[in-house]
Amino acid sequence: MSAEAAAAHDHHHHHAPRQEDYPVDPHYGQATGGKMGMWVFLLSDALTFAGFLLAYAIARGGSPQWIPDGLPVLGINFTACLTFLLICSSVTMVLAFQAASEKNRQETLKYLGLTILGGALFLCGQYKEYFGLELLGGIVANINADWGAWVAEGLTDEGLFFGTLGGNEYTAYGSTFYMITAFHGMHVFTGVTYLTVIFIRTYMGKYDDGNTNHIEICGLFWHFVDLIWILVFTFVYLIPE
């Protein structure tokens, strides 16, 4: 087999080009097409979030009383736990990438699994924050009535709604809160789905050759979701009235 034929044969059996297969671009080095595509998408997505956060700042800055009387103040402690959860799932994501670059399928699966778990728990936490977990609250109430009541109750139970949902009066406070956090939550859901696909592909041995391109691109999306949450946590939760 000639060298060219061997190269063509080799190329045919590679499902995805490796980062090191790419010619060195004078501007972007060996960043793959997929990586560049993800970065461009993330930039557009970041500007969408920036639009939401700036609109939020204008609405909040221009209102004489941001939180109407009788509506709940957003809890910081529980949300700090959710923030910690996303930070944990970010470190497990890079550890999965590290393991994949060492062609260690078992370790990659372990860390991808933990990353998915972190994202799924975040979504559960967000569901609790919005709607409360009545069933779990009922069980916890057997241990401690106050804790049970806290678990069972969400912001909607306390009268915070999006728009005029629930027949309530419209508040910019409620609507911007759900708009921004739910848009982020949809990203977490997308990330968990994306990670699950990558988990299955890793399980199938698609990345056993040490080609980390797909895992790194998925990681870019996942870390971006964490990065946005850092800003949402500060602007929506931490900055007091």
Place this chain on the structure above:
Amino acid sequence: MAHDHRKLYWQIFVMLFVLTVLEVGIVYIPGIGKGLLISALVLLALVKASLVGLFYMHLSSETTELKLTVAIPMMIPMFYALVLIIEASWRMLRNVV
């Protein structure tokens, strides 16, 4: 190819954790000035976001061109935010004087 970056990844994790504890902690400082609190919170958030971007999203090891491709568009909303802050400060001062 397969350099071991585990130590760096864990160091960033510890920094993100400590900065988060700091963020939540300063909110509870009694009598802290609102301007100081907001400035500190925004600064901490920007540091955390930069750590994630530079080390978890590997921007630190990308080319200067890719770094700028990401950084320059992000400066546009930050510039807009700055304009809003200046405008709000001007309104406040005008009402005082």
